[in-house]
Amino acid sequence: MTDTPLNTPADLPIKVTARKVTVSYSGKQALHDVSIDIPDRSVTAFIGPSGCGKSTFLRCLNRMNDTIDGAVVGGSLTIDGQEINDKTIDPVVLRASVGMVFQKPNPFPKSIYDNVAYGPRIHGLALTRPELDEIVENALRKAGLWDEVSDRLTHPGTGLSGGQQQRLVIARAIAVNPEVILMDEPCSALDPIATARIEELIDELRENYCIIIVTHSMQQAARVSQHTAFFHMGHLVEYGSTEDIFTNPRDTRTQDYITGRFG
């Protein structure tokens, strides 16, 4: 593969730029020369069979691979032109601007309020209590959870339903003013109604954020994203507008995968 990214969306400013990104775990290569330009203020879906490298690549974007022993990341990866693997970048600060939502909702064993206030507190985003209250309310509103929890902010976050917990986690990510939000199968543990709420939320959030979602549900990728990247065996095979990928994929591997022709 060349280092020129495939089929870059032309109409939006580029937020994330990857050039020849490689990842290996204890010498075994998991990602081969991924080059891609991901636009801002839109949703980009990563799809592909298990072990194709989509989550590995997602984890590169907030340096989650740093935490894995034997993981070696190569190539260039920039957000707003800033190389994120640079030694001067503090991963903790990076992870505030690149928020992540996981498969299973993982609220802290704290109150709803403290879950959201946690990030702003450690990053010193609020000087006074009213300021912090405002940040918490705003984040919960943006996550579409405020009306459901405003009268019980002191209750434990873990007492919420699965869908509410996932929205709480999204509120927690939003509270520290991220640039990019990564979502690794955010709805796989949720029922269809809770899934629809998260998808609606993703659609609202894309006005302000660069959202990248890994999903095993082709229908979900089709519903929520504007751009789709298909990974296979550690390679980025095809990248384009979601409409094109799902109606007219160019590569036989993409075609076979999305129509259910290989496992």
Place this chain on the structure above:
Amino acid sequence: MALSRTAHIVTAYGEELDQLSDDLARMGGLVETQLEKSISAVVRRDASIKADIKAREVQVNALQVDIEKRVLRLFALRQPLATDLRMTISALKIATDLERIGDLAKNIAYRAGDLAGYAPMALTQQVERLGAIVIKQLSEVLDALSSADVEPAVRVWHSDDEVDERYNTLVREMLMSMTEDSGLVGPGVHILFVAKNLERIGDHATNIAEAVHFMVTASPLVEDGPH
């Protein structure tokens, strides 16, 4: 309609798509025969064809209903994508055009019965020639469909100009004949209707060509043609 050489992981899904293709092929075959028989009946001024054509029309209509059900079911239960999506949506459109062609062929057969009461007309030969072109169009476009081949579809699409030209010439000449000999008005009107129906069938064959083109290439045919 083999758009992909790889089989589906879910066998039943693959089978449902195959059944849709089979239904469409059968419907195409029935309509093709209907059209051939109708034109031949017009040429022979044969009223006896009516019942046979009517029976075929019932089969064609039943197949269309069946295809619509299959498509609805595929969308609801399988959510087809990419080539499967294009094939499913094209099948729905093609079935509609085939049903219309069947209907027009039936009209032609009925006109054959009406013509039986008149003496043969010289202009019938031109209808026969127009019919031969339209039969060829239909047959080619059905081949394009079954082999998922764009080339014959594009050929059919371009041949519609010839059908229109021949139809216009026929109408002109028929009007002249009827002006000269008012005794020709009776059978002439029937011939004109037959010609009009053939011209419409040509349009439906063109629609099918467009659907096949989209099914195979994912792009509309209208853009790279002269129309």
